[in-house]
Amino acid sequence: MFSNPVSDRASTVADNARYIWHPMTAPAATRTTPPTIIAQGDGVLVRDIEGKTYLDCTAGLWCVNVGHNRPEIKRAIVEQLDQIAYYGTFSNLSNPPSIALSARLIKMLAPEKMARVMYGSGGSDANETAFKLARQYWKLSGKPEKTKIFSLKHGYHGLHFGGMSASGNVMWRRAYEPLVPGFFQVEAPYLYRNRWTDDPDKLAAICADLLEQEILYQGADTIAAFVAEPVQGAGGLIVPPATYWPRVREICDRHGILLIADEVVTGFGRTGHMFGVRAWGVAPDIMNFAKGINSAYVPLGATVVNERVAQAWESDHPLAAIMHGYTYSGHPLACAAALANLDIVEGEDLPGNAGRQGDYFLERLQELLQYKQVGDVRGKGLMLGIELVLDKATRAPLPPTHPASRKLYETICAHGLLVRIAGNKIILSPPLIFDKAHVDQSMDGLHAGLAAIAAD
Ligand SMILES: Cc1ncc(COP(=O)(O)O)c(C=O)c1O
Structure with missing residues (x-):
């Protein structure tokens, strides 16, 4: 499905840090934690320049609704x-x-x-x-x-x-x-x-x-x-x-x-x-x-x-x-x-599919309330969120700079899942062509990430 698109990965990473200013990011952070550089996509999958494939649970920025690389x-x-x-x-x-x-x-x-x-x-x-x-x-x-x-x-x-x-x-x-x-x-x-x-x-x-x-x-x-x-x-x-x-x-x-x-x-x-x-x-x-x-x-x-x-x-x-x-x-x-x-x-009646898969995803997200950092799960269709807290009783938000936030993101990525963490929320907004198996696969990555930070 994917061929190797980037010959010089090291210089691509270095040039990224050197030349690009990324929205919503301090330039210094780009140097200490370089972004995942996505080079290819097909359907619900994307691949970075290292050759690692991810299930795309963000659809870019909740936008690639029909999936990547559609011939039509x-x-x-x-x-x-x-x-x-x-x-x-x-x-x-x-x-x-x-x-x-x-x-x-x-x-x-x-x-x-x-x-x-x-x-x-x-x-x-x-x-x-x-x-x-x-x-x-x-x-x-x-x-x-x-x-x-x-x-x-x-x-x-x-x-x-x-x-x-x-x-x-x-x-x-x-x-x-x-x-x-x-x-x-x-x-x-x-x-x-x-x-x-x-x-x-x-x-x-x-x-x-x-x-x-x-x-x-x-x-x-x-x-x-x-x-x-x-x-x-x-x-x-x-x-x-x-x-x-x-x-x-x-x-x-x-x-x-x-x-x-x-x-x-x-x-x-x-x-x-x-x-x-x-x-x-x-x-x-x-x-x-x-x-x-x-x-x-x-x-x-x-x-x-x-x-x-x-x-x-x-x-x-x-x-x-x-x-x-x-x-x-x-x-x-x-x-x-x-x-x-x-x-x-x-x-393809993608609104209908988004409704059905969204209901299933939201139902499965309830499982995540077992983790001490998950205060709330909510959503409509394939627009879902997980709110992270330091303390469930007070609902104090998990600060975005907290080391758990980075660890969570890295663990989820290591499981081959791309999500977006914005402030103290994990945002899930996959392509509207997601099916039940994609939701289940996303849940595996989310469980892995949340279990890793719950253990700390
Ligand atoms: C509701 C809403 N309005 C406006 C915008 C801005 O869109 P753009 O980034 O394409 O300028 C966004 C972007 O995410 C959005 O979510």
Whole structure:
């Protein structure tokens, strides 16, 4: 399946430490603990430059949903290359794959009454577009004071200035402050860590009330939109209670605030539903996509707005032009890859598989509660998390710098499993083609890692 791709491994490792700055990592750490350098992939497997093969329980960064090395997507990219590699969508130009993909997305999103698509190169771009369009929408609607963006603590909306200002973890912003003015975070419905209750419905009501109180305090006439992930991902894999999103939709409607769903991770099947908001029975006004839209074969992000929002641009208002976009908005290769990717997602019912395998994975994760460092396990579909603690009784988090964290990661890797450890959480986000045997194999690696640190 794999041939040997890297002839000089030592110099590749040295050049990595010498030349690359890695996101979310101190450069010094790259030298002391060099990254695993992945060179090849096939299906659910990846291989590093040392020749070691891993079961990919991360799908890259929860993005390679259809698995690695899919011939259908490679073929679509090459066929498009044979036509033209690049032409953009600025002003009076367009290209066939971006048009075909837009029509397909709007058809898929008919239940949410979505109407228009605007592209970028990833999730941060998609969020930036959503925030700018939300502000423009209210200017076009005669309410220019509605500019603030509300979001959730623990939320992650990318690392551009807008997304960073909306994201709810100070770690991601301290080095880059000041933030964009007008961004505010309210409490997330985090069942394992909150000061009120263990009852999901009560927590949903409390957090929704807190959102509404903040809206009333600041004034709905100053707020453009509320943005949230259907399941919070990078901030700690937080699954909201089922009653939370419907309450949020109702509050946004009552106060005239746009609801933005950041579906960058949840879109296209990961939660067991084609779109994350469908798990909660809610239709937002704006949706942000990336990752699963084309399984990351070529960078692509998309922001989609519903009919009501799109209507605001059908006017002769002096600000009705969209003065926003990117060179790579609607990149033909990325859109061609997306069309082939969606054929696979729909043809193989990957949302259905994610739901089934996710239920099984979550059931098996309960076994891990036997280890003293495992405080909680949770998830939805193939978006799962294990929360690590120093002490189960106090729920004190295991510090990311604790030696157990490194040992855990190394032991899991040694068992041929790739997972992501973010803060005190192990994040599991495999390709949506995972089957029961892959889940069982992942459990073996997790047991091995947790048993190794429990013994210390
Ligand atoms: C929910 C969410 N929004 C936005 C982003 C940012 O996407 P990107 O890294 O492609 O800019 C991410 C990335 O993980 C994400 O999880």
